[in-house]
Amino acid sequence: MATFQSGGLSLAYDDIAPAGARMGTVVLVHGFATNRAENWRRLGWLGALERKGYRAVALDLRGHGESDKPHDPDAYRRDQMAADVVGLIDHLELGRVDLLGYSMGAHLSLAVALDAPSRINNLILGGVGGRMLTGAPISETTMTMAEALTIEDPSVITDPTLRGFRQFAENQGEDRLALAACSQGRGGPARTDDLWGLAVPTLVVAGSRDDLAGDPQALADAIPGAKAVTLPACDHFSAIPHALFKAAVFDFLEGWEE
Numbered sequence: 001m002a003t004f005q006s007g008g009l010s011l012a013y014d015d016i017a018p019a020g021a022r023m024g025t026v027v028l029v030h031g032f033a034t035n036r037a038e039n040w041r042r043l044g045w046l047g048a049l050e051r052k053g054y055r056a057v058a059l060d061l062r063g064h065g066e067s068d069k070p071h072d073p074d075a076y077r078r079d080q081m082a083a084d085v086v087g088l089i090d091h092l093e094l095g096r097v098d099l100l101g102y103s104m105g106a107h108l109s110l111a112v113a114l115d116a117p118s119r120i121n122n123l124i125l126g127g128v129g130g131r132m133l134t135g136a137p138i139s140e141t142t143m144t145m146a147e148a149l150t151i152e153d154p155s156v157i158t159d160p161t162l163r164g165f166r167q168f169a170e171n172q173g174e175d176r177l178a179l180a181a182c183s184q185g186r187g188g189p190a191r192t193d194d195l196w197g198l199a200v201p202t203l204v205v206a207g208s209r210d211d212l213a214g215d216p217q218a219l220a221d222a223i224p225g226a227k228a229v230t231l232p233a234c235d236h237f238s239a240i241p242h243a244l245f246k247a248a249v250f251d252f253l254e255g256w257e258e
Helices: 036-042 045-052 078-091 104-115 145-150 160-172 176-185 192-196 216-220 243-253
Strands: 002-006 009-016 025-029 055-059 097-102 120-126 202-207 227-231
Touching: 002 078, 009 036, 009 045, 009 078, 025 036, 025 078, 025 104, 036 045, 036 055, 045 055, 045 243, 055 078, 078 104, 097 104, 104 120, 120 243, 145 160, 145 176, 160 176, 202 216, 202 243, 216 227, 227 243
Parallel strands: 025 055, 025 097, 097 120, 120 202, 202 227
Antiparallel strands: 002 009, 009 055
């Protein structure tokens, strides 16, 4: 397991560089309550990138996977977590990269592109859409994500989204206290004024049934020149491994928008 230091924490990552890699480097940033092995390796992304000739770099975000897991919400501010991504790019001396984030990873990837556009060739935001602009809560109940993750009896969680994240975190063997802290420490909605100044080629991808994301076109419309792809009949979780998602990403990286 390779690691690097960022903000006093040890963060794990994979660096897959196929022989004769010719298509540049893609840095992958996973979503909340998952990890690099689940989000990118098991669901076929690392293999697909390797076959296409890309160098693929995927980290475990703080609080997830094999990385350090502080239980303090202040350790999970969006600027700190975005700095972890930049820190990995610097650690590996990657220069400019293509950046692909999913769900929470898309929020962090957008923050990187806004703060350090000179590091990014292309930006892919997966599992997000118009709801990124509103900051609407994911649950229609009064229960928070932190409460759902820490409550002793998960059977009392009535909201299906919160219940799903709790079950997913348990299935992945994640540290629920760290995830609860992470859910409390993240930032608010994206600001339209900031997005309008984003000068990085951007693709937004979400499933047609992804109520957590909303319409990807609505987010793309707020970013100059951005493209949107809607994956038919996909929700927030089934979109990640979908072949059409991978095809959209490769088409984008290889120039279909031109």
